[in-house]
Amino acid sequence: MSTTKAASTQETHKTLSEKGLKAGSVGLIGAVVIGVSCIAPAYTLTAALGPTVSEVGVHLPAIFLVGFIPMLLVALGYRELNNAMPDAGTSFTWATRAFGPWIGWMGGWGLIAATIIVLSNLAAVAVDFFYLMLSQLFGNPELAELTANLPLNIATTLVFIALACWISYRGMETTKGVQYVLVGFQVLVLGWFAVSAFLHVANGSAFDATAIAPDWFNPFAVDSFSSFAAGVSLSIFIYWGWDVTLTMNEETRNPEKTPGRAATVTVVVIMAIYMTAALATLSFAGVGETGLGAGNPENQSSIFAVLAGPVMGPFAILMSLAILSSSAASLQSTFVSPARTLLAMGHYKALPTKFGRVSPAFKSPSYATIAAAVAAAGFYVITRTTSENALWDTITALGMMICFYYGITALACVWFFRAVAFSNVRAFFLAFLAPLLGGVILLVMFVKTAFDSMDPEYGSGSSVGGVGMVFILGMGVVLLGFVIMLVMARIRPEFFRGQVLAPGR
Numbered sequence: 001m002s003t004t005k006a007a008s009t010q011e012t013h014k015t016l017s018e019k020g021l022k023a024g025s026v027g028l029i030g031a032v033v034i035g036v037s038c039i040a041p042a043y044t045l046t047a048a049l050g051p052t053v054s055e056v057g058v059h060l061p062a063i064f065l066v067g068f069i070p071m072l073l074v075a076l077g078y079r080e081l082n083n084a085m086p087d088a089g090t091s092f093t094w095a096t097r098a099f100g101p102w103i104g105w106m107g108g109w110g111l112i113a114a115t116i117i118v119l120s121n122l123a124a125v126a127v128d129f130f131y132l133m134l135s136q137l138f139g140n141p142e143l144a145e146l147t148a149n150l151p152l153n154i155a156t157t158l159v160f161i162a163l164a165c166w167i168s169y170r171g172m173e174t175t176k177g178v179q180y181v182l183v184g185f186q187v188l189v190l191g192w193f194a195v196s197a198f199l200h201v202a203n204g205s206a207f208d209a210t211a212i213a214p215d216w217f218n219p220f221a222v223d224s225f226s227s228f229a230a231g232v233s234l235s236i237f238i239y240w241g242w243d244v245t246l247t248m249n250e251e252t253r254n255p256e257k258t259p260g261r262a263a264t265v266t267v268v269v270i271m272a273i274y275m276t277a278a279l280a281t282l283s284f285a286g287v288g289e290t291g292l293g294a295g296n297p298e299n300q301s302s303i304f305a306v307l308a309g310p311v312m313g314p315f316a317i318l319m320s321l322a323i324l325s326s327s328a329a330s331l332q333s334t335f336v337s338p339a340r341t342l343l344a345m346g347h348y349k350a351l352p353t354k355f356g357r358v359s360p361a362f363k364s365p366s367y368a369t370i371a372a373a374v375a376a377a378g379f380y381v382i383t384r385t386t387s388e389n390a391l392w393d394t395i396t397a398l399g400m401m402i403c404f405y406y407g408i409t410a411l412a413c414v415w416f417f418r419a420v421a422f423s424n425v426r427a428f429f430l431a432f433l434a435p436l437l438g439g440v441i442l443l444v445m446f447v448k449t450a451f452d453s454m455d456p457e458y459g460s461g462s463s464v465g466g467v468g469m470v471f472i473l474g475m476g477v478v479l480l481g482f483v484i485m486l487v488m489a490r491i492r493p494e495f496f497r498g499q500v501l502a503p504g505r
Contacts, residue, residue, distance in 0.1 A: 015097075015502050016087050018250060019347045019356065021340075022363035025172045026252045028262055030180075031245045035266030037179045038241035038337070040330030041273045042186040042304070042322045043125055048238045049281055050300030055227045057287045057295065058210070060278050062219040066232055068271045070441040071239040074406050075267050077413035077435025079260030082246050084416070086255040089344025090246045091409040096348075097504045098412035101496045102485070105350055107412070108341050109481035110405030114240075114398055115338040116372060117477075120380035121395050122331040123160045127153060129324040130160075132305075136317045154384060158377050160331060165373035168335035171362035172251045175333060182329035189322035190273060193304070194280035196311045201283045207310060208286030208293060212279055233399050233449055236442070238274065240402045242266040244333060247340040284311060335372055342368035349495045351488060389462045390469065396459040397474030403446035404478070410439030416504060450474065 026034070049060070056063050078090075087093040091111050096104025128147045135144035147153050167174055200206040215221050222228040245262035252258040285307060287295040292310060299306045308319035343365035346355025359366040383390045413435040414421070421432035453470035456463035464472055489496045 020358035031262035037333040038244040042326035046304035073438030086249040088340040098416040114401040119376035126327040164332040171364040197280035197284040339365040339369040400474040403442040407443035410435040
């Protein structure tokens with residue numbers, strides 16, 4: 001038993017309890033596959049490569065490395081917390097045990113709010129690529145324009161959310177089976193794209209063949225700190241989602257070890273995928289602002305949609321299918337996190353007890369899964385019908401919420417293990433130094449992003465009273481959680497008095 005695990009005293013096991021989920025249904029490989037799926041590498045890369053290149057140019061690999069560091073540090077802290085307290089509530093449960101019910105509740109809210117927003121966005125992206133795929137299959141460009149038909153778009157999006165909810169409702173075994181196929185396909189296509197791009201460079205048929213240089217990996221070579229910070233903010237977003245492996249800890253084999261190992265492996269695997277795709281893209285297209293250049297503003301919304309044809313030739317449709325499968329797979333696997341966090345909050349009486357219900361047939365969070373789907377659907381309908389800028393500005397504000405709840409959870413690790421942090425080298429590095437550095441970096445990014453987003457030019461350029469819409473939406477979501485927490489404190493006071501989930505010392 002590790003020293004950090006030893007800090008989990010008898011008291012921990014008296015306050016934490018099982019929720020009725022199906023134990024032992026996911027192994028290490030299955031957990032990693034679901035983690036990779038949640039991050040959605042094909043979808044994330046096509047959306048993030050262009051904007052990141054516009055900020056940092058050829059130093060894209062360096063920014064990916066810098067963004068990887070806080071994610072790895074935080075993942076190590078998550079692993080220590082999971083070793084001591086394997087609980088489906090993760091951020092909510094761990095922050096409650098470390099800091100008490102109020103901070104714990106807000107940590108859980110940060111995770112739920114972030115994932116609900118992403119669910120609606122993933123469904124929207126899946127719909128866009130669904131109609132693009134149809135247009136490519138039938139050779140009819142007009143089919144791709146159907147996604148602009150608002151009533152049809154909303155109806156199709158709701159169907160995608162409902163299907164993902166249905167698969168998630170059926171439990172981890174069904175989820176795992178679907179993810180093996182979808183994740184395997186997108187990774188295969190990304191590998192195909194990378195190899196084809198490098199072959200074009202070698203054969204002299206690349207658009208703007210650019211030799212890989214050591215300077216690409218030097219973060220200090222970025223022109224300005226503002227560009228560096230913007231790039232890091234984007235790179236933090238692209239790694240987000242690995243913590244899904246922890247939220248299913250009560251359903252994995254060897255729950256005290258497997259989820260933490262899966263989180264670390266997932267982050268490393270994603271890093272390898274991103275680095276390979278980034279180098280292939282830069283080598284083939286360069287960073288120019290014209291033609292197929294990765295710095296061309298017209299290419300930034302979906303870099304793979306632009307490069308797939310020139311790189312993969314007649315097999316370009318596979319990239320559209322890969323991005324569709326990536327967003328659809330992530331839509332489904334992302335349901336795992338909010339459903340299990342809501343389940344834990346209902347189980348520990350931080351929310352109404354109906355959120356703590358488990359399906360007798362599938363041993364999955366029943367009410368919580370459906371509630372997450374309804375919330376995602378409602379969020380999409382409201383934002384899309386109100387203003388498309390509001391939808392995308394909320395996605396931009398998502399970075400703040402990611403840094404918020406990751407930072408809280410990382411510091412919860414530092415505080416929870418403070419009594420044993422200096423007892424040996426392992427405890428010092430894994431339970432203290434790594435999560436401390438990771439948590440501080442992310443909370444600094446949270447403050448800086450919040451400050452920068454007050455500028456009306458941040459995001460879509462929308463503003464209210466001279467204050468940027470991204471800041472208003474980001475802080476609005478945090479304040480909404482605070483208000484709901486105050487309401488729950490009156491309805492379910494026993495949790496907020498520490499009578500259900502007591503802080504551990």
